[in-house]
Amino acid sequence: MRMRFWQKTYILTLILFLFCLYLGLFSLAFYTYGKNVQNMESVCRAEQDYLLKSFERDYAAMTEAGSASPSLLMESYGSFYRGKQVLLQFGTEDSVIYSTFPKDAEPDSKSGTLTQIRIGGKRYVLITSDVCDGNYVLRYAKDASSLDEEFRALMITYAAVAAAVSLVLAIALLFLLKKLSLPLQRLQKATEAITSGDRTVRADESGKDEFADLGKSFNQMVETIDGQMQKLAEDAERKQMLVDNMAHEMRTPLTSIRGYAEYIEKAAVPEEEKNDAAGRIVRESDRLKKISEKILDTAFLRNNPVKREPVDLSFLLAETKERLSGKAEACGVTVRSDLQPGRADGDPVLLSLLFDNLTENAIKACAEGGTVTLSSSGRTVTVSDDGKGMTKEQLSHITEPFYRTDKSRSRAEGGAGLGLALCRQIVSSHGAEMTFESEPGKGTQVFLKF
Amino acid sequence: MARILIVEDELPINDLIKKNLCLVGHECAQVFDGNDALDAALTGHFDLILLDVMLPGLSGFEIIARIRDTGTPVIYVTAKGALADRLKGLRLGADDYIVKPFEILELIERVDAVLRRVYGASDTFSFDGITVDFRSRLVTRDGAEVELTPKEFDLLEALIKNRNLALSRDRLIYLVWTYDFDGNDRTVDTHIQRLRKKLGIENRLKTVFKTGYRLEV
Numbered sequence: 001m002r003m004r005f006w007q008k009t010y011i012l013t014l015i016l017f018l019f020c021l022y023l024g025l026f027s028l029a030f031y032t033y034g035k036n037v038q039n040m041e042s043v044c045r046a047e048q049d050y051l052l053k054s055f056e057r058d059y060a061a062m063t064e065a066g067s068a069s070p071s072l073l074m075e076s077y078g079s080f081y082r083g084k085q086v087l088l089q090f091g092t093e094d095s096v097i098y099s100t101f102p103k104d105a106e107p108d109s110k111s112g113t114l115t116q117i118r119i120g121g122k123r124y125v126l127i128t129s130d131v132c133d134g135n136y137v138l139r140y141a142k143d144a145s146s147l148d149e150e151f152r153a154l155m156i157t158y159a160a161v162a163a164a165v166s167l168v169l170a171i172a173l174l175f176l177l178k179k180l181s182l183p184l185q186r187l188q189k190a191t192e193a194i195t196s197g198d199r200t201v202r203a204d205e206s207g208k209d210e211f212a213d214l215g216k217s218f219n220q221m222v223e224t225i226d227g228q229m230q231k232l233a234e235d236a237e238r239k240q241m242l243v244d245n246m247a248h249e250m251r252t253p254l255t256s257i258r259g260y261a262e263y264i265e266k267a268a269v270p271e272e273e274k275n276d277a278a279g280r281i282v283r284e285s286d287r288l289k290k291i292s293e294k295i296l297d298t299a300f301l302r303n304n305p306v307k308r309e310p311v312d313l314s315f316l317l318a319e320t321k322e323r324l325s326g327k328a329e330a331c332g333v334t335v336r337s338d339l340q341p342g343r344a345d346g347d348p349v350l351l352s353l354l355f356d357n358l359t360e361n362a363i364k365a366c367a368e369g370g371t372v373t374l375s376s377s378g379r380t381v382t383v384s385d386d387g388k389g390m391t392k393e394q395l396s397h398i399t400e401p402f403y404r405t406d407k408s409r410s411r412a413e414g415g416a417g418l419g420l421a422l423c424r425q426i427v428s429s430h431g432a433e434m435t436f437e438s439e440p441g442k443g444t445q446v447f448l449k450f
Numbered sequence: 451m452a453r454i455l456i457v458e459d460e461l462p463i464n465d466l467i468k469k470n471l472c473l474v475g476h477e478c479a480q481v482f483d484g485n486d487a488l489d490a491a492l493t494g495h496f497d498l499i500l501l502d503v504m505l506p507g508l509s510g511f512e513i514i515a516r517i518r519d520t521g522t523p524v525i526y527v528t529a530k531g532a533l534a535d536r537l538k539g540l541r542l543g544a545d546d547y548i549v550k551p552f553e554i555l556e557l558i559e560r561v562d563a564v565l566r567r568v569y570g571a572s573d574t575f576s577f578d579g580i581t582v583d584f585r586s587r588l589v590t591r592d593g594a595e596v597e598l599t600p601k602e603f604d605l606l607e608a609l610i611k612n613r614n615l616a617l618s619r620d621r622l623i624y625l626v627w628t629y630d631f632d633g634n635d636r637t638v639d640t641h642i643q644r645l646r647k648k649l650g651i652e653n654r655l656k657t658v659f660k661t662g663y664r665l666e667v
Contacts (some may be wrong), residue, residue: 244530244532247529247531248504248529248530251529251531251550251551252460252463252529252550254550254551255460255463255466255529255550255551255552256460256462256463256466257551258551258553259463259466259470259551259552259554260462260466262553262554263466263469263470263554265616265661266554266555266615266616266617266658266661266664267469267470267473267614267615267616268473268614268615268616268656268664268666269469269473269614273469280462280465283462284462
């Protein structure tokens with residue numbers, strides 16, 4: 001059987017309390033009883049003392065009168081004291097001279113003792129002492145059965161009290177503990193609800209006790225976990241999207257490669273068409289290669305620290321301008337530069353790649369007759385163009401892998417939508433900052449801060 | 451045979467589909483973005499539309515929703531191969547769903563299947579004085595009936611449906627004998643020989659080295 005905490009507490013508390021209660025009550029009862037016995041004994045002693053003294057006085061008077069008969073004297077005492085529930089025995093060491101004790105219960109206790117005996121089921125206090133200078137022995141037994149009656153009455157009263165208190169306690173404790181453990185049960189219910197997937201449930205935080213504290217901590221924990229789960233889910237979603245996009249991007253050239261290869265293999269077509277198909281296979285393979293290289297580069301940069309050395313940004317930009325001037329010319333775009341020397345720490349190869357990518361994007365964005373400007377001053381580099389620009393929506397996506405503002409055109413030019421994702425990786429592995437400003441129709445500026 | 455609209459923003463893939471469909475006798479028109487696709491689909495009276503899902507401009511899903519009233523059958527050709535995308539496409543009223551990269555022969559077969567389902571089997575095909583009637587399964591050569599066994603006729607039909615494309619022996623076995631095939635590659639060869647002889651098409655039905663057979667018409 002599974003016992004709840006409050007049930008255990010209830011049973012243990014109840015047992016402990018009842019044990020103490022009964023122990024206390026019974027100790028009290030026995031103490032009271034002991035006191036009563038003592039009282040009874042001292043009363044008996046006083047009475048016996050008085051009896052002894054008056055007997056000796058009477059006996060001495062009789063002896064003086066010359067008619068000393070202890071048995072006769074004893075007889076009158078015996079009948080007087082019988083009315084007081086006292087039994088008397090008078091005799092020498094060896095023989096009984098007079099006795100009011102029943103025949104079968106003649107005591108033979110030692111002189112000078114006080115004991116308790118039972119005669120006919122009743123309790124008596126028996127006091128034995130010498131009288132008449134040790135010639136005789138007097139035994140005095142006082143009925144003490146009231147002691148037993150009192151004790152029984154005492155026990156009954158105490159038992160009744162104990163039973164009443166126990167009952168009240170048992171009921172009160174039950175309600176109290178149930179009520180006290182209510183927050184715990186609520187917390188448990190909340191935990192179960194959350195476990196079964198309901199994330200909106202929160203624990204009770206009202207009150208000032210530990211349960212309220214526990215509720216607060218619990219809620220904080222749930223919120224933290226919730227936040228992290230959400231982050232994980234978002235992360236997973238982003239990764240899934242990346243994988244989906246990647247699959248799509250790789251499937252597209254793969255479709256062409258497979259299709260044209262099959263075409264060459266199966267179709268009855270003239271030689272020049274076969275050559276054309278083969279050319280397409282080569283181009284699409286290159287595209288696939290480019291995508292995989294960029295993916296690998298990005299992954300490499302993410303997992304490896306950059307080797308930094310002091311580089312002159314303006315020098316790298318000048319190189320970029322020279323490298324891309326041919327391409328720019330072919331597109332009818334002018335590349336201008338405004339370069340102030342400025343030093344930064346970084347990997348010159350990666351930085352060149354970064355500048356090339358950004359400049360290439362700028363050239364692509366321009367129509368014929370457009371201008372791309374590269375400028376640097378200190379640790380800032382700006383690449384700006386007067387091309388078609390981007391909307392805010394587009395801007396927010398451009399560094400995502402495989403995102404393209406103009407899908408058909410970018411693909412026709414052999415892009416995979418990975419350039420800016422790589423740029424972002426290069427920038428972040430240099431601890432630099434990259435920001436974009438753009439307006440449709442007016443052009444785009446890219447700011448780099450090292 | 452059929453007028454087919456190809457909607458695909460990737461020029462090489464668009465060309466690839468066109469080349470292959472033209473080889474087997476279809477007439478093709480090409481468009482490269484969603485907006486043009488919608489115009490062409492609404493005004494062009496096509497028998498079938500091959501539609502990419504991810505397009506510049508309108509997406510394939512948006513296009514199909516708007517052209518459903520024309521009743522033109524649509525086959526999706528897309529790199530989105532996830533089950534959810536397939537279901538979405540088919541639920542929106544596409545007749546079939548082809549995932550890139552696809553096999554050319556599979557594309558042709560699916561196109562044929564949809565055309566046959568929507569418009570019924572094509573009636574006849576003629577070349578070099580030979581007329582093949584697909585409904586009555588009769589073949590005449592210069593007006594005189596040529597007797598073909600059922601398997602020979604199936605083989606001829608498969609070759610005509612995939613004409614100008616080489617079919618491997620495995621492919622022919624799959625298309626003609628389907629499940630009850632207990633012979634070997636030689637079975638295909640002997641059937642080919644008999645077809646050549648009965649129809650006198652040695653110069654048309656060619657052996658393609660290391661690949662299979664191709665009917666060139």
